[in-house]
Structures are given as C-alpha cells and as structure tokens.
Amino acid sequence: xxxxVENLEVKYGNIQALHGISFHVNEGEIVTLIGANGxxxxxxxxxxxxLPPPEAPRVIxxxxxxxxxxxxxxxxxxxxxxxxxxxxxEGRRIFGNLSVMENLKLATYSRAKNADLDHEYExxxxxxxxxxxxxxxxxxxLSGGEQxxxxxxxxxxxxxxxxxxxxxxxxxxxxxxxxxxxxxxxxNEEGMTILLVEQNANLALHLAHRGYVLDTGNIxxxxxxxxxxxxxxxxxxYLGG
Amino acid sequence: MxxxxxxxxxxxxxxxxxxxxxxxxxxxxxxxxxxxxxxxDIFMVGAYIAFFVSGFLLGPVxxxxxxxxxxxxxxxxxxxxxxVGVTLERIAYRPLRRKGAHRxxxxxxxxxxxxxxxYSNLAVLGASRLKFPELIEKQIWHLGGVTLTNLKxxxxxxxxxxxxxxxWVVTRTRVGMAMRAISxxxxxxxxxxxxxxxxxxxxxxxxxxxxxLAGLLFAMSYPVLEPFMGMLIGWKAFIAAVxxxxxxxxxxxxGGFLLGFIEVGVVTVFPSTYRxxxxxxxxxxxxxxxxxxxxxxxxxxxx
Ligand SMILES: Nc1ncnc2c1ncn2[C@@H]1O[C@H](COP(=O)(O)OP(=O)(O)O)[C@@H](O)[C@H]1O
Ligand SMILES: [Mg+2]
Numbered sequence: 001x002x003x004x005v006e007n008l009e010v011k012y013g014n015i016q017a018l019h020g021i022s023f024h025v026n027e028g029e030i031v032t033l034i035g036a037n038g039x040x041x042x043x044x045x046x047x048x049x050x051l052p053p054p055e056a057p058r059v060i061x062x063x064x065x066x067x068x069x070x071x072x073x074x075x076x077x078x079x080x081x082x083x084x085x086x087x088x089x090e091g092r093r094i095f096g097n098l099s100v101m102e103n104l105k106l107a108t109y110s111r112a113k114n115a116d117l118d119h120e121y122e123x124x125x126x127x128x129x130x131x132x133x134x135x136x137x138x139x140x141x142l143s144g145g146e147q148x149x150x151x152x153x154x155x156x157x158x159x160x161x162x163x164x165x166x167x168x169x170x171x172x173x174x175x176x177x178x179x180x181x182x183x184x185x186x187x188n189e190e191g192m193t194i195l196l197v198e199q200n201a202n203l204a205l206h207l208a209h210r211g212y213v214l215d216t217g218n219i220x221x222x223x224x225x226x227x228x229x230x231x232x233x234x235x236x237x238y239l240g241g
Numbered sequence: 242m243x244x245x246x247x248x249x250x251x252x253x254x255x256x257x258x259x260x261x262x263x264x265x266x267x268x269x270x271x272x273x274x275x276x277x278x279x280x281x282d283i284f285m286v287g288a289y290i291a292f293f294v295s296g297f298l299l300g301p302v303x304x305x306x307x308x309x310x311x312x313x314x315x316x317x318x319x320x321x322x323x324x325v326g327v328t329l330e331r332i333a334y335r336p337l338r339r340k341g342a343h344r345x346x347x348x349x350x351x352x353x354x355x356x357x358x359x360y361s362n363l364a365v366l367g368a369s370r371l372k373f374p375e376l377i378e379k380q381i382w383h384l385g386g387v388t389l390t391n392l393k394x395x396x397x398x399x400x401x402x403x404x405x406x407x408x409w410v411v412t413r414t415r416v417g418m419a420m421r422a423i424s425x426x427x428x429x430x431x432x433x434x435x436x437x438x439x440x441x442x443x444x445x446x447x448x449x450x451x452x453x454l455a456g457l458l459f460a461m462s463y464p465v466l467e468p469f470m471g472m473l474i475g476w477k478a479f480i481a482a483v484x485x486x487x488x489x490x491x492x493x494x495x496g497g498f499l500l501g502f503i504e505v506g507v508v509t510v511f512p513s514t515y516r517x518x519x520x521x522x523x524x525x526x527x528x529x530x531x532x533x534x535x536x537x538x539x540x541x542x543x544x
Contacts, residue, residue, distance in 0.1 A: 213457030
C-alpha cells in the first residue's frame, strides 16, 4: 500500500470536518474520492500534504501512512521533496505572475541537480501541447483549462510518484474535461499513481479503478468503480439517478 | 550647466542611498506583506558594524592597509548585517507568523525592534558620536566646474550594480522566482517542495546585506555615526519605496532616485530648511494621484 489513511479525524478550530475516515491507495492505481460540496474531500488532501500552520486542518485522531510510515510529523515541503507526493490544489493556485515555464521550473526547486529536467519538460509539453505554445506567457493570461493543465504539469515536475488532484475538472468545458481525463489515464498507464478528488462522480468513476464516497466527513460507500457505478444509492445521490 | 551637472551628481548619490535602503523594505514587503520598520535601524547597525570591523582590521592586531581593510570590510559588513536582519526575523517575526498574528501586531513588533536597536546602541556605546576612519583615499576630480569624488562614483555605481544583480536574481534564479511566487500565493509554495522559511530568510539576507552596504558607504561619505542616524533616512527610504510602488524592485530604485532629485532640486531653489517639507509634499501628491505607487500593481502581484 502506497498511501493509507486510517480513522482520520480532522478539525478546523472547533468544527470537525472529518469523522474518522479510512481509505488507501495502492501503487499504480487511480483512486477517486467523490462527494458533494463540503463533504471533506479537500480537507482529506490538505491533511495529507500538511499545509503550514495556522491554515492547516488539525489532525486530532487517526493516522496517515505513506509506505507504512506515519507522515503526520513531516514538514509540508518535505512531503513533496522527500516522499514525492504532489498536489494540484483546488482552484489551481498557479503563480499567475510567473510565466508558464517559470511555474514549471519552480516546481523543480528541491530536485537533485543532476535530474534530467529537459527531458521532463518535454514530457509535460507532449502531454499538454498548449502549454508549450504558451511557455513564455504570464500564466494569469491562460484560459481555465490551460491553467489546470499547468497545475497538473507543475505537480508532475516536482518529480512525484503519487499525484493528488483536487477537482481538476472544475470550471472546464466538457471537451477539455474529457481531454484532461484522457491525459490522466495516459499518465497512469505510464506508471503514475493518482488520487483524484471530484464532484463529477460519473467522470471520475469512469476513469478510476476504485472509489470512495465521502459524505459530511464520513465514508458512505467504497468499492471498485463498477460496484459504485452500479450501487443504487450512489446512483441516486451522485450520478443523477 | 556645470551647476546642473553637479546637482545631478549629488541627487544621484543621495538617490543611491535611498534606493539601497528602500529595496530592503520592498523585498520584505513583497514576500511577507510586512513593513519592516526596523529596516532603517538595520542600516544604522550596518554603519556601526562597518566601523568596528574596519577599526579592527586597521588596528594593531591585524594592521591592514586602508584599501585592504576596505576590501575585507565590504563582505564582512554585509554578512554581519544580514545576520542581524535574519536574527530579527527568527526571534521577532517568525514566531508571530507561526501564531497567525494579525499584521498590525507584526508591524508594531517591527517598530519596537527598531527602537530596541537604537536604544541598545545608545545604552552600550553612549551618546557620543563616532568618527568613521578614512578607508579609501579621497580623490577629487575637477571636470570644468564639476567636482567629482571617487566615493560619489563608488556609491552611484554600487546602486546600479545592486539593481542589476537583484533583477538577475529575481528573473533568472529559482530562489528569485520563489520570491516572486511567494508574493503571489504563499500557500502554494510548500506544495512545490519549497520551505517558505528558506525563501523568507533569503529575502532578509538580501535586504539587510544591502542595508549594511549602504551603511558602510554612508559612513564613508558622511563619517559621523550616531544611534539615530537610521531613523530619518529609513523613513525617507520607506516612503521612496511606497512612492515607487512597494513590492517592486524597480519601484524602490526609481522612488529612491526620485526622492534624491526632489531634495537636491528643492535646495537649489529654496533654503535648505524647506527640503524635507517640499520633498514629502511632492511625494504625497504622487501618492494622491497614484496610491499604488509608480510601479505598484493594484493587487497582490508584487516584486
Ligand atoms: N479553512 C476552514 N475553516 C473552517 N472550516 C473549513 C475550512 N475549510 C473547510 N472547512 C469546512 O470543512 C468541511 C469540509 O470542507 P472541504 O474539505 O473543503 O469539502 P469539499 O472539498 O469536499 O468540498 C466543510 O464543512 C467546510 O465548511
Ligand atoms: Mg473541495
């Protein structure tokens, strides 16, 4: 097991956002966490990447293990540089005052000097050709879809082994959504493990191997994508009947 | 004509001092959204560090020649002044940041740190003024009616080199990119595997190091030191940074030189007692017309 979340309880101040949830991700999988707005999906991801205080959601119970070891004491930047876990956060949060290329370069900040970065930039540009065209543009000027691609590309450039994605389809036109999800599938086929958070349950379950349904801080259902797609309650609540 | 050139040179010299100090305000503001009101006193500390370092190097124990002493004093002063700046950040600002303190309290803390630097200097060294040693032999060139000193050239050249250096850092190096990025979205910095504190410390090293350099050059140009020498010049440099557009490196330099020109310009026409009144009034008018400063962006995209 690559990532293992066990009975995780998380609070913001006095408000409890997660009530002891458990899920795991195996190497090579795409796992999705689906659920309505406010269910606790983003909180789950932020708990894993350990935002710096004081914004950090506070873990008050349970554990998060990466390759079997607890990462609750790991510094936020070390989650990326030592554990090779990267998050493309909700709302993309690209550095709008930097160019596309600078955003990608910045993500390599903590990587070994001898890494073959040129090769990796090329790989990102193969995956997202639009980014190559716009590499010298200020990234604020990109469209929403391009910004999302940059956010994913930037996460990949950290040299991650596990990619966490928070609602990558948000705000994208359908065509772009499908294109992005095809790329995610391609990435996974090339060996990337992905934990995908989505409100768009249908799309997410068609991409993922397994999924968990999150409901107000609890796991309401879990199973393979086929199981969840066939589950009447999941269908009713999240797949539009 | 000579009169004008002479005054332009004077304006450039003063502008250089303001710019070298203003950049420290602007860098720290860009990265932390903190107005580091202790920065003027960091400049003062830099001048004193330069005094003691050069005194030690010239003294009987080491006995360097003034030129050699100067060459060693420059890096040593910058390094030690950086250390003071970084220490302030570690013991005063970082703990507040960790606790998520409101910006108001951090600014008050900065003001207090400045006062503590001033009064600890007063307490330790007393109120007597110190005379700064002559490190480089003064050369005066007469070009027509214009007199030019090697020191003046050195000050102006330093400001230009520092400007080019900072531009290079911010646009060409990854740590410089991180400085720009942190000013846009500090939250996303750790997600890139970058420890935010490292970037903040680097920013304080740059700002304080150049304040130390300014302190050294200032002491060489006006060789009398006193504990409150950083106060007024610090305020002026801060205002210059704001007028240029705080957070923007170009703005700090433009604002600094602008202030230098305004001051020297006023004095050529009016009695020198009018200098600060006029200078501040003009700066106020500029801010009135463009509240974000000359190069300032309306929102959070700085440096
Ligand atoms: N910074 C915060 N402070 C307080 N409560 C928060 C904060 N962020 C999220 N919450 C609360 O935690 C719960 C889960 O939110 P979130 O993880 O963002 O849900 P999702 O990503 O599934 O939409 C919600 O009830 C939300 O109001
Ligand atoms: Mg969310």
